[in-house]
Amino acid sequence: MAANDGTRAFERALLAMDRVGARDTLVAAAEGADDTLAVAEAVVAPALERIGDDWEHGTVSLAQLYMAGRIAEQIVGEMLPQVRPDNGERPRLAIVVLEDHHALGKRLVLSALRSSGYAVADYGHGVTVERLVQRCRDDQPRVLLISTLMLPAALRVREVVDRLALPGPPPVVIVGGAPFRLDPELWREVGADAVGRNSAAAIALVDRFTGGVR
Amino acid sequence: MTAEMTSLDRVLTTLGHKEPDRVPLFLLVTMHGARELGMGLREYFSRGENVAEGQLRLREKYGHDCLYSILYAPLEVEAWGGEVIFRDDGPANSGEPMIGDVEQILSLEPPDVATSPVLARALRATEILKARSRDVPIVGSVVSPFSLPVMQLGFEAYLDLMFERRDLFDRLMAVNEEFCVAWANAQFAAGATAVGYFDPVSSTTVVTPQAYLDTGFKVAQRTIARIKGPTATHFASGRCAGILDDVARTGTAGVGVSAEEDLAALKRAAAGKLALMGNLDGVTMRRWTAEQAEAEVKAAIAAAAPGGGFILSDNHGEIPFQVPDEVLLAIAEATRRWGRYPIDRVDA
Numbered sequence: 001m002a003a004n005d006g007t008r009a010f011e012r013a014l015l016a017m018d019r020v021g022a023r024d025t026l027v028a029a030a031e032g033a034d035d036t037l038a039v040a041e042a043v044v045a046p047a048l049e050r051i052g053d054d055w056e057h058g059t060v061s062l063a064q065l066y067m068a069g070r071i072a073e074q075i076v077g078e079m080l081p082q083v084r085p086d087n088g089e090r091p092r093l094a095i096v097v098l099e100d101h102h103a104l105g106k107r108l109v110l111s112a113l114r115s116s117g118y119a120v121a122d123y124g125h126g127v128t129v130e131r132l133v134q135r136c137r138d139d140q141p142r143v144l145l146i147s148t149l150m151l152p153a154a155l156r157v158r159e160v161v162d163r164l165a166l167p168g169p170p171p172v173v174i175v176g177g178a179p180f181r182l183d184p185e186l187w188r189e190v191g192a193d194a195v196g197r198n199s200a201a202a203i204a205l206v207d208r209f210t211g212g213v214r
Numbered sequence: 215m216t217a218e219m220t221s222l223d224r225v226l227t228t229l230g231h232k233e234p235d236r237v238p239l240f241l242l243v244t245m246h247g248a249r250e251l252g253m254g255l256r257e258y259f260s261r262g263e264n265v266a267e268g269q270l271r272l273r274e275k276y277g278h279d280c281l282y283s284i285l286y287a288p289l290e291v292e293a294w295g296g297e298v299i300f301r302d303d304g305p306a307n308s309g310e311p312m313i314g315d316v317e318q319i320l321s322l323e324p325p326d327v328a329t330s331p332v333l334a335r336a337l338r339a340t341e342i343l344k345a346r347s348r349d350v351p352i353v354g355s356v357v358s359p360f361s362l363p364v365m366q367l368g369f370e371a372y373l374d375l376m377f378e379r380r381d382l383f384d385r386l387m388a389v390n391e392e393f394c395v396a397w398a399n400a401q402f403a404a405g406a407t408a409v410g411y412f413d414p415v416s417s418t419t420v421v422t423p424q425a426y427l428d429t430g431f432k433v434a435q436r437t438i439a440r441i442k443g444p445t446a447t448h449f450a451s452g453r454c455a456g457i458l459d460d461v462a463r464t465g466t467a468g469v470g471v472s473a474e475e476d477l478a479a480l481k482r483a484a485a486g487k488l489a490l491m492g493n494l495d496g497v498t499m500r501r502w503t504a505e506q507a508e509a510e511v512k513a514a515i516a517a518a519a520p521g522g523g524f525i526l527s528d529n530h531g532e533i534p535f536q537v538p539d540e541v542l543l544a545i546a547e548a549t550r551r552w553g554r555y556p557i558d559r560v561d562a
Contacts (some may be wrong), residue, residue: 017377058453058474062420066373100311101299104369126309151497151534152304176530178451182473182497 009012011047014030015060016070017043023075036079037117037214045116045203052112061179065131067197068106069111093118094141096132097125099153105177105199106147106152112199113206116214130157133163136171143209144171145151145202146192154179154186160192172209176202220349221279222407225525229444229467231490233522237515238279240353240527241489241542244286245305245535247272255535256300259285262338269339270346275539276546277526281347283406284355289530290397291365292359293325293332304535308365315328316367316375319382324393327400331334337404344403344405353407354401355531358413358447359390360430360436372415387433395440402443410436411445411466412531416453419472426457438451441462446470446491448531455480462487478517480547481524490518493529494545500536507544512552519557 006029012180013021030039050069054060104127111118123135136144144164148154156169157175164170175192187195194209196202219227219235223258227234247268248258257262265308269281292298297309313319326528327333332501335355344351357365363372363386375383414420416430438445447461448470454461455475471480471539477493484490492509502510511526533542 058418058456061418061422061425063373063376063425064422066370067377099301100307102307102364104373107370150304150307151536152301153499155303155536179497180452181481182495183501185501186497 006043007046007050008136009161010043010072011050014047014051014071015064017064017067017071019071019075022071023078026075026079028133030079036076038081040076040115040117041212041214044076048072048112048115049200049203052198054101056198056200062104065199066108066111069108069115071113076117089118089170091142092121092139092214093143093145093206094121094136094139095121095145095147096123096127096135097149098127098129098132098156099145100149101126101161102149103147105149106145108199109145109147109176109196109202116203118206129159129163129196132160136164137168140168143173143206145174145176145196145206148179149177150174155190157190157192174205174209176200216429217481222349222351224279225351227519228522231486231521231523231528233520233555234418236555237519237549237552237557238525239546239549240280240282240525241271241272241278241533242280242282242353242527242531243276243533243542244282244284246398246533246539246542247391249456250275253304253385256391257304259300259335262335262340263342264337264537265339266342273347273350276408276542277550278546279351281343281352282533283336283343283352283401285336285339287357287412288365289332289336290393292363293327293330294366294393295328296324296365305532306491311366311368311371312368315373316379316382319386319389322386324368324396327393327396333397333400338401340404340406341399352406353408353410353414354398354406355410356394356398356401358411358416358430358434359387359394361392361413361415362390362434364415365467366511376425383429391437391440394437398441398443398445402441406443408444408446408467409441409560410470410531411441411447412450414450414452416461417446417454417472418456419449419452421462423456426430427460430484431457431464434466438465446509448491451530455483456489456530468525468526470531471529474542476517477514481518485521485523489523489525490529491525492518494527496528496530496533496537499528499541502537502541504540504544507541508548511545511548515557516548519553519555522555533544 174197224234246333286306447466448466471492471497
């Protein structure tokens, strides 16, 4: 099956919340392929990117986006080796919900990235600036994705960025969430390196900042 | 030119899809009253007396057309025993979900509205506003039974429940509907003029129109029919263009609409069926100049005010604490200047 056909079929199955159909499509796409991860990149990531774009344009619902990501993550998790060797070349990625306790946005991005073959450390939700800065100093992630729900938490990203600037090389900070979607200038104001308007955009941004190394 | 109306007459006329003297303005400020009283937010919300005093002072300052008796969004979940996290610079947020295991739904019982000390604060605020104001609508609020589970369960667990555990979903809706009806009616008994039915999960941002018809629509139809006063459904920034006709069939009188949708198109679709409230963007509002505020007000009025059936407000149902007084005063002034009917002279 050509990758493009597979992507469309996979996308249709995800939107219909058809777990079995989605799995069958991905298994068919993986037949003859040497690397399941490459299939995730070629089929799953584009499908999720399109679904994310469609949500952005109002033709797909958040519930569909969430279920699509969840189903895709589950299937890819079953197909990929349980433990992938870390040869030290894979970039460290981390994701967090700053201060707020609603974690759906993080869940969406995590599912999209993991379904696309990325390993991502989950720093949790309701995390304070203090705890996040300390965690980053300990782990030294190359890319830090920060999800927020409310405006006050979004404004606190400025403090995170300022405190991560010293010492050592700071991570690339990608922000997302409702305040950043409603105010297109807010990500610059808080000193982030980029904004992802949806989970699909997060895949493209992580590709850009890591060179696509999974 | 129409003679000067009271705020109540202005709002009732526009809800009747006729043109009042000028476009009604709802500045839905929940937190700014704390600043007026020189209090932190937690202290401010600890007593209904504070909230009532804050609302009265804000209306005196801005001259807008409602008093807003809502305290904070997670008030209801606090009444159910859930965790609420206060902060100094913004709205209180719900903490960890109160339902950790969905099987708890089987034995879930709603709190008693009449004896809840948490809800009593909001009712006290409503009673004081009623006693101290004349001819001004007092707007209360409920979280819809269909949207409350985001705070009861967490968003992920709720979506899982909605699609995979329909038995528990139906049970949760039944319990929440009982609570919502009792809570709304208690606010009317305390003096509320109308109640905002906050239902962001029903928006097409969150569920498809088909899923809405099967879930949130039915819940709203059952619930609103039992509420003893007018409601306006608010999607709290969520989109609703694709479901407007169905929203009208729930029996609600108005709808709060998103800044992400075309206000003029919404007005055409809603005309004569639903009054619109919206859709100034509260997030960017904090950076507006007075000139920007005026331009945004003019644009919204030009798009939706002709013919009545339009209340100018923000798009979320709560203006961020970071929005300065100068902007709110500029919005109020621009509304008085450009919102006078007939408004065909507005050039957005």
